[in-house]
Amino acid sequence: MFRFKIPVFARVIFLVGGFLLVLLLFMLWRGGRLSTSSKLREVNPVCDATLWNHVYHPSRLEVKDPCIRVTGVIQKIRVEKDGDYHVELRLDPAYRHLLNDANSKNQRGNLVVEPICQRKVTQENAKEACRGFNKFMKIPPVGTRVTVEGSYVLDTHHGWMEIHPATRIVPIP
Numbered sequence: 001m002f003r004f005k006i007p008v009f010a011r012v013i014f015l016v017g018g019f020l021l022v023l024l025l026f027m028l029w030r031g032g033r034l035s036t037s038s039k040l041r042e043v044n045p046v047c048d049a050t051l052w053n054h055v056y057h058p059s060r061l062e063v064k065d066p067c068i069r070v071t072g073v074i075q076k077i078r079v080e081k082d083g084d085y086h087v088e089l090r091l092d093p094a095y096r097h098l099l100n101d102a103n104s105k106n107q108r109g110n111l112v113v114e115p116i117c118q119r120k121v122t123q124e125n126a127k128e129a130c131r132g133f134n135k136f137m138k139i140p141p142v143g144t145r146v147t148v149e150g151s152y153v154l155d156t157h158h159g160w161m162e163i164h165p166a167t168r169i170v171p172i173p
Contacts, residue, residue, distance in 0.1 A: 045068060045069035045149040045167075046149065046167070047067035047068075047149055047150055047151060047167045048135070051116060051135065051150075051165040051167065052151075052165065054117050054129050054133045055116055055165055056082055056123075056125060056126040056128075056129035056130075057125070060155065060156050060157050061151075061153040061155060061156070062156055063153050064153060064154060065151070065152040066151050067150070067151065068149070068150065068152040068163065069148065069149045070089070070091055070092070070098065070111065070147075071094075071145065071146065071147050071148070072089040072090050072091040072095065072146065073089070073090045073146070074088070074089060074140060074141070074143065074146060075089065075090050075108070075110050076142060077139055077141075077142060079118075080114075080123075081123035082123045082130075083118060083119050083120060083126060084114045084116045084118060084164075085115045085118050085119070086112060086114060087112070087114070087115070087139065087166075088108065088110035088111070088112060089110055089146070089163075090109070090110050091110070095111075098111060098152065099161060100154075100160060100161050101159075102159035102160035102161075103160045103161055106158065106159075107160055111161060111162065111163065112160060112161070112162040112163070113148050113150070113162065113163045113166050113169065114164040114165060114166055115137050115139065115165065115166045115169065116130070116133070116164070116165040117129070117135075118136060118137070118139070137169060139169060140171045145171070145172045146170060146171055146172060147169075147170045147172055148163055148166055148169050149163075149166070149167045150163040150164065150166035151165060
C-alpha cells in the first residue's frame with residue numbers, strides 16, 4: 001500500500017486554515033443575529049425629510065449634513081417651550097469632532113439632539129409648525145447609550161452644533 005506523508009509545514013497550514021474557517025463561520029453566524037440598533041450602525045442612516053415641515057423658523061438652522069448617524073450616551077433631557085425635547089448627548093469618541101466651542105462652553109461638551117414637536121407647545125411662534133404633527137418617539141432615559149439619526153446643523157442663534165430634527169433615537173443594548 002502506498003503511503004503519502006504530509007510535510008509538517010502543510011499540516012500547520014491546514015490547522016491554521018481550519019481554525020480561521022471556523023472563526024469566519026462563527027463571525028458570520030453572529031452577524032446574522034445582530035440587534036436592531038447594531039443593524040442601524042451597519043447601513044446608511046435614514047432620515048425623514050418631512051420633519052423639516054414642522055421645524056419652526058428653519059432658517060436659523062444651517063444644515064451641515066442632511067442625514068447623519070452618531071452614537072453616545074444621553075446626559076440630560078429637558079422639554080422646550082417649542083415642544084421639542086432638548087437632549088444632551090455625550091458623543092462616543094469617533095464623533096466628538098462634530099462639536100464646536102459653543103458645545104463645549106454651553107452644553108458641557110455635549111451634542112444637542114432635538115426631537116421636534118414631542119410635547120405641548122407653549123411658545124406662540126412655534127405653535128403653527130407643530131400643528132398636525134404625529135411622529136412621536138420615545139426618548140430613552142438619561143444614561144442610555146443610543147444611536148441617533150437626523151440632520152446635523154449649526155444653530156445660528158446659539159452657535160452650537162445639533163442634530164435637529166432628530167429622526168430616531170434607538171437604545172444600544
